[in-house]
Amino acid sequence: MNDTTMWWVLAGALVALELATGTFYLLMLGLGAVAGALAAMAGYNISTQLVAAALVGGAGALLLGQWRQRQVTTATQADDQFLDLGATVEVEAWDAMGTSQVKHRGAAWTAVLAPGQTATPGVYRIQAMAGNRLVLEKT
Known part of the structure; x- marks a missing residue:
């Protein structure tokens, strides 16, 4: 060759x-x-x-x-990219890995707990997005 x-x-x-x-x-x-x-x-x-x-x-x-x-992202652009931040979701149960499957905007999402949160069922607020996972904190 x-x-x-x-x-x-x-x-x-x-x-x-x-x-x-x-x-x-x-x-x-x-x-x-x-x-x-x-x-x-x-x-x-x-x-x-x-x-x-x-x-x-x-x-x-x-x-x-x-x-x-x-490439600078302004606060307004960041808000436009992450419209889901602050929305609430219902968590029915957490698995042993500390994740849950939640419905948000008609789709199934994998959710994880924010640091310092306890894994209990209930209503959670979307604090952040880590890749394709929702980071949740108790409301």
Whole structure:
């Protein structure tokens, strides 16, 4: 297998892995692999190919990191993203793992207790969202 083919296979694998994980950093590294493939197609040696891949992939990852740091979420935007905060749900029972299945807005959600809360049935307020789980506190 020649250098160009290896670079294209690596680029494809990085893009596929990015699609599976959802992180754009792997996409930037995939772009670096494309730069390595283009350098190989141009006839450069392996050292130059590695430098091209490292420069493009590294620069892309750094620029992406800086761009993400500049993205500021205002309090209003945060409120718009988490409209469920403060809503109440009925908890019928807690399992041994400290979780419960609750109905909220017509869908089943996994709920966990906020720190310092006791697992008893009743009405709870949504304090936060941790991924796809509701963090509840007793009302």
